Amino acid sequence: MAGISLSNVIKHYVTGKQSVQVIHGISAEIADGEFVVIVGPSGCGKSTLLRMVAGLEEISEGEIAIGARVVNDLEPAERDIAMVFQNYALYPHMSVFDNMAYGLKIRKLPADEIRARVDKAAAILELSPLLDRKPRQLSGGQRQRVAMGRAIVRQPQVFLFDEPLSNLDAKLRAQTRLEIQKLHRELGITSLFVTHDQVEAMTLAQRMIVMNAGVMEQFGTPEEVYRTPASTFVASFIGSPPMNLLRQAPGGRAGEILGVRPEHLDAADTGWKLQVETVELLGAERLVYGRLGTEPVIVRLDANRPAPAPGDTFTVAPRADNLHRFDADSGKRIED
């Protein structure tokens, strides 16, 4: 068992004479047994960061340590890690059993030990009846489980997941999410999980790293990230619909952006007067899209409440203890 320590990790690609920096110095300490999710929009460098931990990308500057060992110059196979790929990357010509056993065979484990480990992993993942099948005879969800099984049998220090759920349909994704959580509870192996889906991030993470444009915007528990977003980027990326960010709100100060989540605006007699543009019913709740002056505002209402109609003026009041303030230039949070 081991934690992961990133210190000032930098990645730049050199193409010809030009050097493009994609990761701008990330430092983070991930505790032993922790489940950390790296989340961010596409192109933010989250997969690159994971691949540097895996050893599939070279580390340009800085240091990555797994346990007490600096792994910068170690081959992926020597890092004592296992990775689940987005497209599963199963060997198409090998049976499920061989797919899981391949890494162990290369490490020259005795055959009965391999058998025992694969059987155990297959039992956990309910793959036992499928061990003789080829990957193409499996459904997407089953392939995904084989990919996880291949990681489990290696009994690594660290699991790395590279968007493993993005090829599954919505229902299966929710189910697999629960399975991964259960697996982590049972095995307690340090896990690093990359996703662009904030729901996955919020539900799976013990702590999450929010990344944007190669920079770590915030590193905290899902609750911290939701309650006290460190920047306007985090505020608008986590939460759906995103936080309203207002430059000219009543009560806001110059040079500051006022943030308030749609669920923290209540219908009131006095307060902000919105011009309602659209109203959407989502079942249990209703989203009201309006404008405060020129700035767009979204309000989330209980569906049982009377709804305003487009064109109405709708008065809402923000809950005072749920207001966030950010610096207008840097986008950073201003603590009260």
Add this chain to the structure above:
Amino acid sequence: MLAHAILILGVAMVAFPLLLAVIASTQSSQDIITARPLSLLPGTQFLDTYRVALFGGETQAGSRLPPALPMMGVSLISALVIALGKIAISLLSAFAIVYFRFPLRNFVFWMIFVTLMLPVEVRIGPTYEVVADLKMLNTYAGLTVPLIASATATFLFRQFFLTVPDELVEAARMDGAGPMRFFFDVLLPLSATSIAALFVIQFIYGWNQYLWPLLVTTNEDMYPIVLGIKRLISGESYTEWNVLMATAVLALLPPAAVVLLMQKWFVKGLVDTEK
């Protein structure tokens, strides 16, 4: 309807000469020479003709003919060595070009590609010189080695390797497989259908070689069967057409067998890739 007619006509045009060869090989040589036009009914000399063609011997007309069997052996060995050699060397060079970063990688690839424009017939003079200087005339090495390098096969495998997902390579790295291990455990099994398709094509290519063996073999023991057919025509006495036809039919059997036996793999290798 018209499409069918055209197809049937096409099949007939290909099949009729073949049928004629088979029929002629069952008749006696007198029948073939005297009958105008050639009778399309099978004759009675089937066993005799094929015995003479295979094992050699004296014909009814009294000329001595060399046996085809050893020549077929020469052809079989050369064709197998050429086909397997081409596949082995192309697999390895494509592997190097796709998976390793070495200086001048692109240049090397284009060098290989450019040799597509240099088939044996174009470089036949210098190649003969080299083979002769290396004392490889009248040897299997001389018959096969100059034909083994193959830009076509290298290119085909390169294209196939490029379609293998990068994640598979990375998964193998995570599993601790070194480059050659990856090559043998993952790449080779995945290429099985392409290898089969290439084997069929290259086996036939090797079997049908005429010009090159004509140059590098002067010893009768090293003549391949295709040369043997030609020699039957230019025999000193008049041509034994029945034996000639029988030899031609015999020469046709091994490539036909390869195609028939590997048909399923061959088609699969050309049309779909299993990934």
